Amino acid sequence: MKTIADLLLLGDPRLYETCAPVLEADLPQVAGWVADLHAVMEDIRATYHFGRGIAAPQLGIMKRLVYLNVDRPMVLLNPALVELSDATFTLWDDCMSFPNLLVQVQRHEGLTVRYRDEQWQEQTWRIDDKNLAELLQHECDHLDGILCTMRALDAQSFKWRPTPKAD
Template structure:
């Protein structure tokens, strides 16, 4: 079982890599990966008081997998953003991989994501506002993009 000690931190070169899709023959591995993601997210919540979702590459699992748990667990395998609204908003973004740093970024107000769940069933989900922002953040991780790279300007950083 992976723990908080396994969480990749800002500067780890793996955080800047593009992840590969979860393959059908890897379906049996997803349950273990999700258990690890859930455990580390719980540890981050206990230690730092935040954490609604985590992307697999944050634990060195270089696969296109996101685990979200706000009011219930949701597993997003091979997610694809199929719609991004023209409307954007600014926010102070945080990240488990640098828990004391906030970054001012712009995100799309509304998005639609297509994905497979842990049973390999296809879904489509339109998200708004804070959920939209959250998924964009996690989706960026799958492409090796950190919110530090999306900072509005050089003054868009502050300590939590």
């Protein structure tokens, strides 16, 4: 089982690579990958008190897989963002691969994502909640080797977030 120590950190060249699609032949491995993603997300939540989604390449799994856990666990295989809203908003984005750094970026307020689920069924999900929409944009960027640091509004769009004190 992977832990927070396995998380790729800012500067690791694998974070800048484009991921390969998940193939139907990969399905037997998906449950193990998801278990690792879940475990690392829980470690991040316990240590840094944030974390709603994680992309497979953040653990060196160079496949187009996103794991979300907002209201419930959800796995998106080969997600593709379509129908991005014209309306955008600005926010301070965070990332598990650099947990103490916040980056000001602009994201679309809504979108539609097409993906396959763990049973290899095609799914379409319309997201009009801007918090979920930005989360999906962030995670799907990881699949294309794009970090939010690369989407910063300008050179002043970075700020430090101290590590929370232990409870």
